[in-house]
Amino acid sequence: MTKKLITGFALLVMLLSLTAMGFAQASAESSVRGNLAGTVTDPSNAVIQGAQVTISGPIGDKTATTDAEGRFLFQVLIPGNYSVKITKDGFKTSEIKSAQVVTGRTSTITAKLELGTSSTVVEVTAAAVGVDTTSTATSSNLTDNFYQAVPVGRGVTGLFYAAPGVTSGGGTGTANPSISGGTGLENNYIADGVSITDGAFGGIGVYSRLYGSLSTGINLSFVKEVQVKTGGFEAQYGKSTGGIVQIVTKTGSNAFHGSVGGFFAPQGMEATRTFTDDFGLGGLQQRFNLQGKILHQSNYDVDIQAGGYVPGMKDHLFFFGAFNPQWNTDHAQFAQFRAAGDLIAGAPSQPNLGKVDVGVRVYSYSGKLTYRLNDNHQFEASIFGDPTYGDNNPNLTYQTASPTTFDKLQFGTRNFVVRYNGTFSPTWLFNASWSWGHNNLSDTPADLGPSNFSILDQVQRNTCGAPLFSSLCPNNQSFVARGTFQRQGIGYHENTSGDNYGLSFDTQKVFNFLGQHTFGVGYRYDINHYDGSKAYTGSAIPFTAAEITTLEATPGPFGGTVLPPMDPSFVPQLVANGTTASFYLRSAGFMCGVTELTLPGQSNCADGNTGVVLLQVRGEFGDLGFKTRSGYNTLFAQDAWSPSKYVTINAGLRWEQQKLDGNIAHYTLVDNWSPRFGVSVDPWGNRKTKVYANFGRYTEALPLDMGIRSLSSELDFGSAGVYWVPPNDGAGHVLENADGTFDFANSPGGFNPTNNLIQAFSGISAQAGTAFGPGTKSEYLDEYVVGFEHEFGNSGVIFTARYTDRRLRRIIEDNAALSPEAYQNGLNQIYFISNVSKNQDLFHNPTQIDYVLDPLGVNHPTACDPSGTNQSIIDAQATDSNGNVVTLANGNNAFCIPNAFDANNNQLTATAGSDGIPDGFVDPIRKYQSMEFEVNKSMSRGWLMRANYRIAKLQGNYEGSFRNDNGQSDPNISSLFDFTRGDFNLLGQQFVAGVLNTDVRHLANGYVSYTFSNHAKGLTMGTSVHFQTGIPINNLYAHPAYQNGGEIPFCADNTANCVSARGSLGRTKNWGSVDYHVDYPIRITEGTRLRLGADLFNLANSKTQLRVDQLAQRSFGVPNADFGKPTGIGPSAVAGNTNPGYQRPFYARFSVKFEF
Template sequence: MAKKLCAAIALGAMLLCLATLSFAQATSESAVKGNLAGTVTDPSNAVIQGAQVTISGPIGEKTATTDAEGRFLFQVLIPGSYSVKIVKDGFKTSDIKSAQVLTGHTSNISVKLELGTSSTVVEVTAAAVGVDTTSTATSSNLTDNFYQAVPVGRGVTGLFYAAPGVASGGGTGTANPSISGGTGLENNYIADGVSITDGAFGGIGVYSRNYGSLSTGINLSFVKEVQVKSGGFEAQYGKSTGGIVQIVTKTGSNQFHGSVGGFFAPQSMEATRLQTDDFGAGGANERFNLQGKILHQSNYDVDTQVGGYVPGMKDHLFFFGAFNPQWNTDHDQFAQYRNPSDLGTAGLAGPTQTFLGNFDVPVRVYSYSGKVTYRLNDNHQFEASIFGDPTYGDQNANGVLGPQTASKTTFDKLQYGTRNFVVRYNGTLSPTWLFNASWSWGHNNLNDTPFSPGVSQILDYTQRTPCDLPGTPNGDCTAPTNKLRGQFTRQGLGYYENTTGENYGLNFDTQKAFNFLGQHTLGFGYRYDINHYDGTKLRTGSTIPVDQGVIDALLDPNTPGNGPIRAALAANGTNAAFQLRARGGDSCIESGSPNAAELYVTGLGAPGGPDACADGGIGVNLRQVRGEFGNLNFKTNSHYNTLFAQDSWSLNKYVTVSAGLRWEQQRLAGVNAHYTFTDNWSPRLGVSIDPWGNRKSKVYANFGRYTEALPLDMGIRSLSSEFDFADTNWVPPTDGAGHVVVDSDGVMDLSTLVGTQTPQANGGFIRSYNGGVAAQSSVAFAPQARSEYLDEFVAGFEHEFGNSGVIFTARYTDRRIKRIIEDLAALSPDAADAGLAQQYLIGNPSNTTDYFTNPIQNGYNAALGGSCPVTTPYDTLSFNGGITDSFGNSVTNTAGNDNMCVTPGPYSNGAFPGDPVADGVADGFVDPIRKYQAMEFEVNKSMSKGWLLRANYRIAKLLGNYEGSFRNDNGQVDPNISSLFDFTRGDWNLLGQQFTPGVLNTDVRHLVNGYVSYTFANHLKGLTVGSSVHFQTGIPINNLYAHPVYANAGEIPFCADETTNCTSARGALGRTKDYGQVDYHMDYPIRVTEGTRIRLGADLFNLANSKTLLRVDQNKQRTVGVLNSDFSKPTGVGPSAASGNANPGYLRPFYARFSVKFEF
């Protein structure tokens, strides 16, 4: 690896030498700066050489002279509005008042000088932005002129959706959209050159395993411009298989300016929401498992900002500062359960509450931003920027499960946010040589404080099946009409993480120009990123001590390697999270068993029921489903090196060729292991043709390869130790007579639990095991495991109509995943169910992958009297009742066999079945597929002559069997280590159509956005009115069964008829409803003095008050063998002002926001 790194550095040094002889447009610095170019002609359209061009912008003036082609170019400009003055003897002076410079974009203007004297000045209205004929990138630049004139939310992430190719990411929240087919955790977010991408998961700002998207890292008040790049990335851009979002904050200027204002969106200005808990209420089709309600949300914020220059340092030292405190609140109603909770011990009076009532969940955000710019002279500029958003939530309800609770012991208090800093230098070493350097630091944190740290989490499953669900009758119901609670959070917050992330970035790039068979612009850059993500994994409740007998039962003292694990369990005990499950037999008092543990639950305990007891109670036990006893602290890091070289070659005024090459290397490390992904080469090639050479049109094509930057979740879960306690059944604490002890709120005190199988007089001991200890120090990497990447092809056409500034764009995009990185194991579900242990590797699954020794499975038909053909099969690897699917149905393979056994090892390669040793036979995986194809059409006009327009339409298909870094089917937040490739296909098809390609979960076929705004110049001078329209078609609805081994819901797609006989089961149940909304904006300035005014504003959202159903429950089962009574019913709570707005059930109804600002 060291040799390869040295070779890459040598290559970089060579390119750096070449760069001293050349000049490049596209560098890393273009992430926060823009360019202004133009052509000057005379009345006959002949080019004018030697015209003096002077631009005046936020921090002073710059001057250039047109070349032999009549062209001029100003580079590395602060985004904003510039005036342009062009002077040439024999012609009138041309004065352009407002030419817009955009981030990462070359704005073009064409100026025709009139004959006359230079003392005569002609004012010209510039074509607002123009066509960038030198670029093949796909990007949308959304400036403050745009977002201040149209209705958008106050959060910066709402702007992302104005760009074509951007759709909801589903479970990743509104802040993390799907861009060009990627999941919401595959984007690269950059603000002022600082990475604000969460290091562990890939979301924006602070992203949590438990809570999803929490903090964006930046507020709209500070934003000068947002650029959304959805394709055609130049070589300096990478670390994304989705989109790249670049945010530029505001800068000071030679004019003092500022404002103080307030924005108000009270709950009284929101119409009544539709709620999933109200669906079919009182009828046979009502929801069984209730979720609670967010009745309304309210948002208030104060916006203060000021910018200008330091007195005595005009044209040299500039500043900008802003502070934007926000108060956001969810007004919740907890789930109104239709029956009281347990009746306490022995049927005596106990807790009877059905819900906690209404409750406000407030969040306070103290966003700030500051920037200092020092312009030493025209050739040297320094800049420093800082921004952050510390956030405080005093009473978060029930963690990730929200208002689905009946106990305040599930509440917690959150503090989170980001802090970011960058310093940069931009230097013009000669008229044809630029050099840029920057250093950045980004910090994020999440501190989670439970209200009841000593209370263990219990999810109550005793009432999880309704009395009258077809196919799953509940024999414990006292009457078919009983309204049980369903599954709910009984107590305790459960699992939570406290984390800290730090990322450091160092960047250098240089660029120079030369002429050789045309004009070349060649550049070279290097960037080094260090990312740290550290934290602690915790669970509420007391640590449970474990005695030696249990340790010996779970971990054989004679097995090599068990020593450290046994010692950790003895020293640490285990934390735990539980399910309360009904269990009859010896859990009833009349059995006389020490395992007796009864509860008295309204509606349960029917005589003769499977879990009912003689006295009307039901027998219960606690099933421990989670628990860790190893090192709960994790420290992970990533070192990322990038080199790029790119040449933009303008053969003439008609043709530009852009060629680039990007090299990337990432070292990923956890507590116990590390791995380096080396030699990731990403070529980029684009061609742009200006058919008439007038910078009004272009036809272009681009090819790019994009490599994923792995988030550090892999370092936490797979490269660090994780010791998981056994899946265990416990007898709950009792009163000694077999009655479970609960307090007046129904809370069980589990602090008396003892990890022993010796019966205790008051319960609280282990009765049995469902599985063993899972202990791993780390997951190994497969030989020559490589980074994930995709290939993209883009072709398009762009044209500006005259000098109107109206630009039409049409393009086709084709993206295809070529290689993924995932954790994987060799076993099929049938082999795993037979008893073989999974052994994992991290590698690149495909149809030809050979990492493991395949188990030799011997099928036979037990129903016809067949038996295992192997005399001594491995362990007892045969199924007692035949192989069954996720719902307990007997299944056969293509040979008609209903059972199988496994031949014991060692095999011919010396390994045992399932070992991570290649055996010359493909393991049985499939090729991962994600194919995104889209046609996009845009009509855009930046603000000029009082109006702007932005409209786009996308028709697209997103097909495959691999969604990406986030799974919307089972909601798994484990980038690159999901459960998707934990098993091979097998012979009995227990994974249904999991690997069969079809429409993926965020596939939106048609997507329309439209924004228009007009500012009155005469009557009602200054009044701005704007409107927006959004429409999109629905997303696929699946028929998802539970995993046959893991038993997790939402894993396995089946056809609508519960078979695998359809072409693809993905989207087998159709799509959700199409939806849209129309919004309105208005603001009006009232002049106070010459330089001050008061601006009144209003934004009205969803004028038609549409409340479209957005999401239905796609889980056919809640676990293996248990039907979901809420299948195909509405699901989801929200949207929310206090969390990430992940997957609300219904479209938010009409709501309004008002503002008043004092501007100077």
């Protein structure tokens, strides 16, 4: 976008904002506020002009007069309950005791005045929130009246699931749900106008690529209301291809109020859980790779809050403050690996670690000051945070037998906002705000020693050919050792600090031209910093230039080679930094007599021991520090035109521009225009019914994980073929400490490339110098909504039905134009970040020639021969995920890539630049279609109800910012498009569309609550019901290049010969729960009471299996003996992404609260 065009648009916005007349129905700032509108009529239903309407709310009174249409409107109100008094000469005064105002909506009331004198007061019951006939947005407003009356968790995120279209995000944890088909990392979370969305990944609060959701940024004790927007976003809203969650904290008022209470959920009030480690216990089908158990969890918190006005400043200065310390604990048991005495001949074994309590301490706080200068000018400042401290814990995994895997976490958020709301006339509103959101994560390993490399032991696996032949395995301990487990070390971890600063202005006016127009414009600028460092336990392994030259010229130890030679542009970085490393420990017969372990019941050496080797897992040799930044500009304009009381047309346009900066590269995403258009028809003009349709285009805001990994200096080895000799005593044995860890420090000659590197450099990943492909623009989707809404009489019961269709139209992903088999044989990945599609042409594509390999290796086609001094890759073969050489149907089992390198080993192909040939990708697809039905009633006449049902389908070949198959939290830089399909189809059906991982076909929620007004006055009883169908089960193989599990979908018969492999193994079980809430206030004095409460969850004590192990392989060449069995250890009170294998059984929480 040119500077002239930007300037012109900005001037147009300013001109319109200063010349238009009136008030718009919503704005970016008023999104934390609500409106109250209504119509006043006489007994004949004729409108009454000039009636005086006075409302009284938390911070005072406001007065308005009805217009010629009998309408009134109060703007930018603090959410809550308001009393309304309407007077007019010749009519009795009408008084509504409680009209509810909610966030981001216009609540409506209708008042019919009776003939008489104004001194006579008639009390009327308000019709709750009503139908907002001017809006085409799709949202759920969940107030404190709701969540205090029904059974919900103490965390604010549990409320999200009460909205239709919201379901589990899977690996993103319960705090980050899937909304309207998006992944859990595509939502936009806002609290009091502060963005509490993690800047690097897109989760709420603090999110980690290792631990998932750690901190929500806000606690339910402070929350007045949560609005979950699932579709129909107005132009003021964006930065989301999922949902938008707006949270409003509590505010002080003209009445002093507060409470001191405690909530108690002890482990003794939870029924016995079902564990994956106990599946098939004692039989042939029991789990082999044990995961450990969270036996129970306990939660305790103290809730202290107070609000009111500052003495001497009633009606002007108000305060609210709260403090909510929490103690959350997982009472866990490590995976019960067999003790040394259980093993044959008492072979060396790491001990069982037994049980452990893993806890966190959360010190949540909130404070707010509201200054009301007068009816027209209001200032507010709000601060809240949740610093959290973790005890020494096992890196949130229980598949370990060594304390060297422990670490200590400290994390949390701190958020601050100041805002101004001004009403310059009854028809002109101006808002401004400044906000700051901070989050941090500190991860400190318990063992920082140079030998504490991460080692995942994959040697002691089932030796009977599992998973396909587990029935052939004799059921005795001599054939079962341990399964895969973490032998030592944490490996990769991060320390991060994020800061998001936001500045926004908006103004709204209304004018009459062929009807009433409500027009608003606004601008917002966000600066997001995300800095930190990556680290690995264990010291960096040094390389010298001489070692690299020697290893390129001569075979490595034990027959290893370095082929092809390393690209010379990578050598200086490797020499300067060395390489970090995490390892898989693998069985290797060629290491017999060199590095052996004694493992009972299995052997690959003549002496009865097992030869082992270390496979390096993507060691990094670039700069591990990162400083990233994003600048985000937003302009919007929107108009709501009501040519009559029957029709409202909403039209808006949103412009967004984002600049991303990393350590070495930057890019600006420009010309991102998002139109919004909606029509709402009120057939009878009585604000009881609407039929509506809406179109919206929603643009993604790129998280800064891309800046960390792709715009900074990330250079790493792929795990294909990077093998090392384990530390050894020189007499054929691994140097093993008494606790089973490896002694790298005393390996003869040291642990270094000369002594220990067998084969390396078969594939290196590096970012292209320009990072982004030319012309790359932001990711976006298009949404279509058609709906119907009706209120039955004045009951406040509202029925809603709507159809939603969302389709991704453009994505951003990193990609490299080479096949997995080319990477396996030495071609390096050079990445671009781009709008991947089947027509993309950003690379010089490798020329790959397939043929039948002659055993003598002399029959390659002459076209394979290099030109001049160039070098070709010749007689290469493709290896599938099982380690087998692939032969095509025509007999071809080898290939060459001519002229892959020049004489100096510089790569000549799969490099940046158009060659007129598409790069070999497919079009990304994600399509979400749903039909939703709702019946809602807000609290009035002593009862409330929320019920919804959704039938939906989510399908495609691209899940989004989070991958549930391989668990990858790398938004827009996942491994999905890192390779083209290739000739040998090593990627199975990765690019074939089908049902996506979070597809839930049927979903239903129901909440009902009633408060007694007689007899046991104040007694509240509420219940909730939840039901949903299962999610797809896939047959997932390991990646043939990266070697990690969960990447490649194959059909049920382990081929690619089906329509779609996604969900080829069926679905998990349907499940549901019924919960119950009760609380009763015991009056102490006129203004004080003691409230006793209890919440009972999962009354039926259902323990349905929720997840199935979908990994056919745990990693490359390692079959998974537990394929198809239950998996997952949660739920957890500490970790956000445990993905429980079974439904949590019955549990209870009790509360005692003194209120004043």
